[in-house]
Amino acid sequence: MYDAGKVITGIVIFLVLITFPFWFNVASGNATYKPDPKIITPNEQCMADGEYMKRNHMDMLDEWRDLVVREGQRTFVAPDGKTYEMSLSNTCMKCHSNKADFCDQCHNYMAVYPYCWDCHIEPQETTYGYK
């Protein structure tokens, strides 16, 4: 092999960089960490089922915002016929008031930093700012 020193150095640098996720998680010790969003009001019924909410809650909140802010419509009729007030603070957070143990669990895990709290007042239990 010609220029073995340079070529092997290059290959080693490449391998170290490309395997970053492998050794990063070993170093951080979080390889088996799983988020654990806590439901603190297990007897209440959410307006949609959990699987749907897990994937689509952001779309629903987005839709609600447009309906409330731009069209002044405040009543939401759920698939099961019940009506709810379209409000993050008053409806959603009535049950899910534990932002740090509920919202932030998955959001931090997935590095999602929604801008809900740019306008809404954040629940008092947490300190302000991104973690």
Add this chain to the structure above:
Amino acid sequence: MPLVISLLAVIVLVVIALAGTGSLGLQYLFGVIFPYAALATFLIGLVYRVITWARSPVPFHIPTICGQQKSHSWIKHSKLESPYTTLGVIGRMALEIFFFRSLFRNTKVDLKKGPRLVYGSEKYLWMAGMAFHYSFLIILLRHLRFFAEPVPFFVTALQTLDGFFQIWLPIIYITDGLILAALLFLLFRRLYDVKLRYLSMAGDYFPLFLLLGIAITGYLMRYTTAKADLVEVKELAMGLLSFRPVIPAGLDSVFYLHIFLVSVLIAYFPFSKLLHMAGVFMSPTRNLANNSRAKRHINPWNYDVKVHTYEEYEDEFRDVMKAAGMPVEKE
């Protein structure tokens, strides 16, 4: 024809993944075995190819330069276009790798009415190339949020920057738009020009279709109602990384299609033109200094040639030469 073959190949891959994870239920194969196999192929193949290149001798000192070489002190030396030192070579390589400098000089020839032959500058390929490669890099780094816990700060920073305009929800990333535009341009560029279409082979179209497939399945999972459960995606990714693979229950075929196409892409790497990623470093026309007039480059093929110097020649034939009246250097 190469276009049709490549498109068909990608369609077949899509059908395989959809059938495999849909009705056949081969989630483990597509979610665990293929990604591992693809990564192994990628790493081993890439190292093997690089070592093969490194084992090939470079008989000539052949940098292709486009600037004034170092000569007299009163002639201005172009340090980056015709590097003389290792530092110069590093500078030139860095410009090539980070800014595609040689592509920036791309020209095109057109036969206009007349007939008149016209040479012109052609920057679109460079622009689309830059847009594609940097978008791809940023998208790749953004994906680290699925592969690292805690998510490193630079991933979060890139996300914020990439979603700067806060359009739509989930926020549309600038690079998601750029990469689609760049890929479509690179595809239509090959189709639009007759000469280029004639030169294009299946190996040129296939990566483009594959990347388009990867991008589109990604958009489906982010921007449409075919959303994936991201926590489960990360669970699968972290399982793979810690060699404790798990298959979460709620992942749809779109997700498996996405990672199957990515697996194909990285497994395809060592066998294709995509290997220019490593090849750019190994190119003797770029990574050599233009100093052949100052330093002797020895062809590694050279064996020890038995030479018969003039001194030895004269020693051997001195008497005969003298007798014939020929001049000799030593009496």
